Amino acid sequence: MTFARDRYGVAIVGAGIVGLFTAYHLRRAGAGPVVVVDRGFLSAGGSGRNGGGVRQQWETRATIRLAKESVAAYRRFGTEFGYNIWFRQGGYLFLADTAAALARLRTVHDVVRSEGLGSRLLGPEEVGRHVAGIAPGAVVGGAYLATDGTLYPFPAVWGLYETVRALGAEVVLGADATGVIVRDGRVAGLATSAGTITTPTIVNAAGGWSGEFSRRAGLDVPNVASRHEILATEPLKPFLDPMVVRPSDGLYFSQTMRGEIVGGVTVPHAPGTARGVPSSPRFLTAMARALVDLLPRLRDVGILRAWTGFYDDTPDGFPVLGEDPRLPGFVHANGFGGHGFMLAPAASRRAAATILGERPDLDPAEFGPARFAAGPGARAVEGLQLG
Amino acid sequence: MRRFRFGRGARSAPDGATILEALTDARLPSVVRSVRYHRPRAPFCGTGECAGCLVRVNGRPNVRACQTLVRDGDRIDAGNAVPSPRFDLLGVLDLAFPHGIDTLRGFRRPRFAVRAYQRVVRRLAGYGRLPPVTASPPPPPEPRDLEGRLAIVGAGPSGLAAARRAIALGVRPIVIDRGAIGDDLVGADRLGRTAATVLLPPRPGRDEAATLLGFDANGAGVRVRAGAVLLATGSYDAPLLFEGNDRPGVVTAELALRLLRRPLRPPFRRAVIVGGGARALELVTSLGDRTSAVVSAGEIPPELVRAASERAVPLYPRSIVARAHGRSSVRAITIARRGSGEDLELSCDAVVLAHRRLPHHPLLFQAGAEMRWEPRARAYYPTLGPGGATTVPRLFAAGSVAFVAPEAARASGEAAAELALGGDPAVPTAWPTPPVDEAWGADYVTELLGLPRRGKWVACPCEDVLLEEVEAAVARGYRGLEVVKRYTGLGTGLCQGRYCVPEALAVLAALEGRPPEAVGYLTQRPPVVPTPLGALAPFAGAFGQEVVE
Numbered sequence: 001m002t003f004a005r006d007r008y009g010v011a012i013v014g015a016g017i018v019g020l021f022t023a024y025h026l027r028r029a030g031a032g033p034v035v036v037v038d039r040g041f042l043s044a045g046g047s048g049r050n051g052g053g054v055r056q057q058w059e060t061r062a063t064i065r066l067a068k069e070s071v072a073a074y075r076r077f078g079t080e081f082g083y084n085i086w087f088r089q090g091g092y093l094f095l096a097d098t099a100a101a102l103a104r105l106r107t108v109h110d111v112v113r114s115e116g117l118g119s120r121l122l123g124p125e126e127v128g129r130h131v132a133g134i135a136p137g138a139v140v141g142g143a144y145l146a147t148d149g150t151l152y153p154f155p156a157v158w159g160l161y162e163t164v165r166a167l168g169a170e171v172v173l174g175a176d177a178t179g180v181i182v183r184d185g186r187v188a189g190l191a192t193s194a195g196t197i198t199t200p201t202i203v204n205a206a207g208g209w210s211g212e213f214s215r216r217a218g219l220d221v222p223n224v225a226s227r228h229e230i231l232a233t234e235p236l237k238p239f240l241d242p243m244v245v246r247p248s249d250g251l252y253f254s255q256t257m258r259g260e261i262v263g264g265v266t267v268p269h270a271p272g273t274a275r276g277v278p279s280s281p282r283f284l285t286a287m288a289r290a291l292v293d294l295l296p297r298l299r300d301v302g303i304l305r306a307w308t309g310f311y312d313d314t315p316d317g318f319p320v321l322g323e324d325p326r327l328p329g330f331v332h333a334n335g336f337g338g339h340g341f342m343l344a345p346a347a348s349r350r351a352a353a354t355i356l357g358e359r360p361d362l363d364p365a366e367f368g369p370a371r372f373a374a375g376p377g378a379r380a381v382e383g384l385q386l387g
Numbered sequence: 388m389r390r391f392r393f394g395r396g397a398r399s400a401p402d403g404a405t406i407l408e409a410l411t412d413a414r415l416p417s418v419v420r421s422v423r424y425h426r427p428r429a430p431f432c433g434t435g436e437c438a439g440c441l442v443r444v445n446g447r448p449n450v451r452a453c454q455t456l457v458r459d460g461d462r463i464d465a466g467n468a469v470p471s472p473r474f475d476l477l478g479v480l481d482l483a484f485p486h487g488i489d490t491l492r493g494f495r496r497p498r499f500a501v502r503a504y505q506r507v508v509r510r511l512a513g514y515g516r517l518p519p520v521t522a523s524p525p526p527p528p529e530p531r532d533l534e535g536r537l538a539i540v541g542a543g544p545s546g547l548a549a550a551r552r553a554i555a556l557g558v559r560p561i562v563i564d565r566g567a568i569g570d571d572l573v574g575a576d577r578l579g580r581t582a583a584t585v586l587l588p589p590r591p592g593r594d595e596a597a598t599l600l601g602f603d604a605n606g607a608g609v610r611v612r613a614g615a616v617l618l619a620t621g622s623y624d625a626p627l628l629f630e631g632n633d634r635p636g637v638v639t640a641e642l643a644l645r646l647l648r649r650p651l652r653p654p655f656r657r658a659v660i661v662g663g664g665a666r667a668l669e670l671v672t673s674l675g676d677r678t679s680a681v682v683s684a685g686e687i688p689p690e691l692v693r694a695a696s697e698r699a700v701p702l703y704p705r706s707i708v709a710r711a712h713g714r715s716s717v718r719a720i721t722i723a724r725r726g727s728g729e730d731l732e733l734s735c736d737a738v739v740l741a742h743r744r745l746p747h748h749p750l751l752f753q754a755g756a757e758m759r760w761e762p763r764a765r766a767y768y769p770t771l772g773p774g775g776a777t778t779v780p781r782l783f784a785a786g787s788v789a790f791v792a793p794e795a796a797r798a799s800g801e802a803a804a805e806l807a808l809g810g811d812p813a814v815p816t817a818w819p820t821p822p823v824d825e826a827w828g829a830d831y832v833t834e835l836l837g838l839p840r841r842g843k844w845v846a847c848p849c850e851d852v853l854l855e856e857v858e859a860a861v862a863r864g865y866r867g868l869e870v871v872k873r874y875t876g877l878g879t880g881l882c883q884g885r886y887c888v889p890e891a892l893a894v895l896a897a898l899e900g901r902p903p904e905a906v907g908y909l910t911q912r913p914p915v916v917p918t919p920l921g922a923l924a925p926f927a928g929a930f931g932q933e934v935v936e
């Protein structure tokens with residue numbers, strides 16, 4: 001594919017959920033012309049490889065607020081974007097396997113409640129009412145929020161793709177953004193494998209490759225790509241409503257509308273994107289162990305397939321949103337770790353707002369790209385990561 | 388004799404019979420309904436890959452009837468139907484939605500009804516039910532763990548020849564096959580009725596063993612570590628796209644032949660055989676007067692003409708299989724004569740697909756072996772050095788998965804075994820390749836897509852994805868197999884795309900106007916076939932920390 005023009009108001013690198021939502025908010029506000037470039041196929045990145053979990057239970061108020069706004073956006077998605085994302089609010093059930101883990105859930109629960117959400121702390125029996133067949137002694141308690149849920153990521157991508165194009169944004173697939181053209185210390189254009197375009201503003205929404213792209217622009221950023229694996233089982237009749245998560249080992253799983261159990265568990269991999277996205281026996285066996293130990297009756301359920309994607313991790317667990325002070329015109333919308341899908345609607349709106357010159361309602365100390373320069377100080381950390 | 392219960396009825400079966408064989412009595416058992424439209428389905432492949440024979444055995448969901456032996460006292464239930472697969476009330480869905488149910492864009496409005504839609508759709512989806520929660524689940528079957536110098540996957544002609552060669556060289560090979568392995572193979576560790584589903588090759592430049600993981604017929608985990616791995620995984624009967632191709636009675640040659648071998652009453656008397664090559668000849672010979680016609684896309688070779696005329700079987704060369712009729716079992720097919728466009732209805736009680744073989748290559752992809760598109764066969768095969776070395780260290784391939792002709796299968800197996808064990812076999816620069824009937828190629832598909840349609844054309848039976856949906860995706864600008872898969876769900880079902888992707892490649896090539904190799908392919912990921920969690924769990928922690936490179 002090639003570019004329809006040679007001059008754009010905004011060029012967005014990455015046609016994942018974040019890039020497309022950013023394009024949407026920009027076009028809605030009349031900014032333009034907007035082009036989104038992606039070197040892969042649609043949904044090739046994390047947006048086509050995730051677990052579809054959407055939760056509002058977080059350690060920090062800032063993340064909870066973004067998540068709440070995003071839940072509202074996903075509830076509206078079907079009527080606004082023409083595709084059914086099957087956002088099913090079956091709840092998120094956090095499991096604690098030790099007293100210490102339970103204490104942490106209690107702390108989270110207090111923050112979540114103080115943001116006006118009706119999370120509940122559960123004893124082992126109540127946990128058993130949500131998830132039948134948990135092995136005796138595996139759980140000492142849990143926390144539950146009924147309005148969390150799961151969705152199908154793909155139709156969200158299709159709906160946005162079609163909508164942004166209908167709103168006049170261009171989406172150029174198969175174009176690798178290779179570098180940034182800088183003039184007078186600020187962004188002047190974007191070099192791609194499909195040609196160079198002139199633009200005063202570039203949004204780095206490259207997901208797991210955002211660190212790579214920032215570095216191509218000469219910016220030193222702390223983003224680290226980490227490989228995360230996930231699997232799906234054979235489809236079963238419905239037996240599980242909530243997404244079940246266990247922070248102690250990063251286990252998460254839910255049952256999709258199609259009946260498959262989809263989930264993962266933390267298995268450390270070497271950082272970086274160099275090794276591609278193979279699936280490993282180490283993950284398959286670890287996930288099998290975790291599921292069977294927690295729910296013995298899953299023993300005969302077959303693993304149907306596994307796949308892999310990249311998290312885009314930041315040192316403090318918060319995304320990076322806003323213009324990079326070192327390179328005016330270069331806007332970050334990245335660093336979403338393992339939760340970019342659920343934050344995308346709200347976070348992308350903030351990224352777009354920066355470009356539209358609106359007053360940001362986020363604390364730059366928490367989300368701005370300059371925060372890392374100060375080193376790890378007394379800043380808040382969003383530590384409730386899974387997978 | 389084994390005594391078991393099927394639904395409410397008491398049944399018996401001869402020793403050593405699979406559940407499928409035990410349930411086949413002059414009629415293919417209909418044990419499952421399809422996921423979206425609750426169309427009646429019956430076994431299709433006979434090799435444990437399609438979604439046509441899933442039953443529940445003693446509470447275990449999604450058991451493949453064709454792969455599982457009947458045991459005394461088994462309680463077997465059909466799945467995904469109310470009250471039974473033959474009279475499933477939800478079958479009305481199929482009739483009520485002739486153009487399919489749009490789960491991508493439908494069910495969005497009104498917003499207050501969304502929760503109710505979700506509940507209904509959820510209940511319709513999925514195959515098996517989980518076993519009930521019990522206080523003390525039976526102990527998991529003991530895993531098996533083997534080590535050796537050479538592991539051979541596949542005990543067909545090339546795999547067995549390779550095993551014998553290894554034994555002759557003083558090595559005890561580990562031989563793994565999804566089916567039974569004859570006990571005449573002495574001197575090998577035989578893992579029959581075992582599926583090898585995950586392959587981790589040794590990393591380049593490292594002195595480490597390759598690891599295979601899998602499971603046996605009891606759901607027990609199996610791990611094999613070997614200095615070298617030889618993949619002789621063979622080939623399988625290709626699917627064919629036509630209207631009603633998912634109807635009970637449309638079966639692969641493999642399943643038809645299996646159902647003839649046993650002392651049971653074969654489930655067909657008037658089978659239409661589709662294909663014009665050696666496989667079709669094998670069927671005509673084996674089925675004898677149970678054959679009602681042979682239909683082929685191209686010309687029919689003299690040997691097949693002779694075999695057919697000896698049995699007074701009519702031949703229909705230069706024809707397109709357009710439509711299968713019948714709901715709970717096929718009763719006729721319509722063929723379109725190529726060129727003339729004339730339609731012909733042939734009555735039958737089975738349609739046997741014997742037109743094309745495809746390589747069983749997922750383990751090769753998984754291992755990261757370089758694969759090449761073979762334009763004549765329209766399939767991917769491994770790039771091999773002489774003797775069968777793949778591009779992955781200590782990974783070899785032989786036989787039909789390596790695009791070797793049947794008459795050279797044994798020799799290719801022997802050579803690969805010798806090479807794998809460090810020998811230097813004398814090999815030809817290239818093995819003869821299997822015959823390919825190119826009449827089933829791109830032109831056939833283009834003509835097929837132009838035929839009138841009356842009912843559903845199911846492009847992916849596992850997920851009930853319709854041809855219309857594939858066409859709509861392309862029309863909306865979604866291009867390439869990877870994206871169309873994600874858009875429609877095609878290829879994401881129980882068979883992992885084995886019975887839809889080959890045809891989808893041809894369809895997308897035609898719709899997108901580019902060659903099939905440009906349409907892309909699905910990444911083949913582990914496991915090759917669904918592998919029980921309980922089979923893999925025992926090996927957790929056995930793979931150490933990944934070395935940071």
Ligand SMILES: Cc1cc2nc3c(=O)[nH]c(=O)nc-3n(C[C@H](O)[C@H](O)[C@H](O)COP(=O)(O)OP(=O)(O)OC[C@H]3O[C@@H](n4cnc5c(N)ncnc54)[C@H](O)[C@@H]3O)c2cc1C
Pocket residue numbers: 013014015016017018019020037038039040041043044045046047048049050051052053054175176177178205206207208209210213228229230264308309310311333334336337338339340341342343387
């Ligand atoms: C296994 C797994 C499970 C997850 N589970 C969840 C979950 O349950 N809930 C949740 O909210 N999130 C989850 N996530 C995280 C979520 O998927 C991501 O945070 C989110 O999809 C990121 O979206 P994105 O648009 O930023 O990036 P992506 O979707 O990765 O898109 C980035 C795009 O940029 C393109 N690109 C990169 N570099 C260049 C370049 N130089 N030139 C051109 N194009 C380029 C890529 O091709 C890609 O398409 C999970 C992630 C993984 C891997």
Ligand code: FES
Pocket residue numbers: 846847848849850877878879880881882883884885886887888
């Ligand atoms: S037919 Fe099995 S996945 Fe498509």
